[in-house]
Every structure is written in structure tokens, then in C-alpha cells.
Amino acid sequence: MANSQAATLDRSFVAVAHPLRRTILERLAEGELTVGEATHDFPVSKPAISKHLRVLEEAGAIVRVIDGRTHRLRLNGASLEEAYAWLARQRALWERKLDVVEEFLKEQEDGA
Amino acid sequence: MANSQAATLDRSFVAVAHPLRRTILERLAEGELTVGEATHDFPVSKPAISKHLRVLEEAGAIVRVIDGRTHRLRLNGASLEEAYAWLARQRALWERKLDVVEEFLKEQEDGA
DNA sequence: TTGACTGTTAGCCATATGGTTAACAATACG
């Protein structure tokens, strides 16, 4: 269970670790798009794009609806929630530590 | 320039895309640790750990201070800030369409 | 029906990733 959760997180972070895949997600945040609309200006071949889409889909980051000969892509916001939560928690811990250090330094200044 | 920024983001996301590396970062959030302290219970060899540390270091996620024969590792909170910001922004955009996300959350609740 | 359009699969290639064992370097300690 904890293992499969970790695997989900792995896939999510891998999904956003490539600039083209991030661009796709950014564009889908504006709304549903077809594959062509989302990637027409990408400097790679169609098969390469197809592979990136599969990575995003298997990470659960996007959902595909086949509509005639085009595939409409939709963002699945919930899927990246876990990844966001991990970074947010890590960030909170780090900031708390910074606050503690800051407080300590301030006390030193005031006291000494 | 925008390219190198993307490359930085790439490295950051790659850094947190492996469970052992995330565990290292989680433990370092509690404070500075030596390599052994941070990874003594990891089910992999020392060279494997060494490689993970290098990934984290090159992503700027950690800083290493060689102290005698041990290496003390420290979290570099700022380095993951960019990654956090990307996810946070993406999350803000999709939250704007919460009606769409709601469907998935309800599905998750019902399913689990 | 013929052809154009949208996108995927199959197969290939180069490089990256994640792991291993063996050997090494540097430090600490008896």
C-alpha cells in the first residue's frame, strides 16, 4: 500500500520531469485540447509525442477521450495533488526549520 | 536561459522521482545528517546510495560538507522552491475549474 | 472510393538510470 503510493508518486514526478510534458499540462490547464492543438509546435516527431502522452496518461495526469479521429485530452487535477502535497509538506518542514533558526539567531542578538 | 531554467526544473523533479531520494530529503528536513545516518536502513548497496546522493546534489537539493571521514548532508530548501512553485501554479489553475475535479474526488471516495 | 488527416504501433538506436561487486582513499583508533 505504502509501496504502491510511492510508485504513484514516482510516476507523477517523472511525468512532470520533462519540459514537453510540462508544457502539455500547462496548456491543458487552460482547457481540453486535442493532441494536435496541444503539441503542434513541438520540435519532435509524432511518435515521440505519442510516448509522452502515454507517460502522462499512465501517471494519471491526463485523461483521453477518443472523438472521431482526434483524441481530446483533459487534465486530471487530482492526480498531481499527491505530488504537490509532498513538496508542500517538505517545504513546510524546511520553512519551519528556517523559522526556528531565525528565532534562535534573533534571541542571540537580543540576549547577547 | 529559459532553457536552462527548464533543465533545472527537470533535475529537481527527477531528483524527487525516486522513493529513496525522497526519503533522504524527508530525513534531512529534520536536520543535518551524515550519509550513514540518512541511509543506514536502505536496501541497496553503498555505491547505489552514492549515486542517489549525486543526483540530489546535482539538482541542488542537498549540500555536502566533508567532515573528517564522514559527509554531512544538509537540505537546500531553496532548490525545490521552483518545483513547488510550478506545481502550485498548475494546481491553482486546475482548482479554478473545481467542478471538473470534484467528479474525480467523488469517484475516489466512492471507490475507496 | 480515393485520398487526406489524426494519431498510434513496431522496430531500431543512443544514452540514462539504477543496481551490482571489487577496489580504492581518507580518516580514526587500538
Place this chain on the structure above:
DNA sequence: CGTATTGTTAACCATATGGCTAACAGTCAA
């Protein structure tokens, strides 16, 4: 000194990743 401890590098292996071309599948439209 000799030896244990901490961690790295070197060399190797299997698999994954990211790209390509060629070929295909399905849909739309003339």
C-alpha cells in the same frame, strides 16, 4: 604501525527513456 570505518570510483549489467523512420488504423470529406 595496522586495522576498522565511511564513503567514493571503476567497471559492468539490465532495463528505461527519448528520439527517429516506416508503416498502419481509423475517420472524414471530395
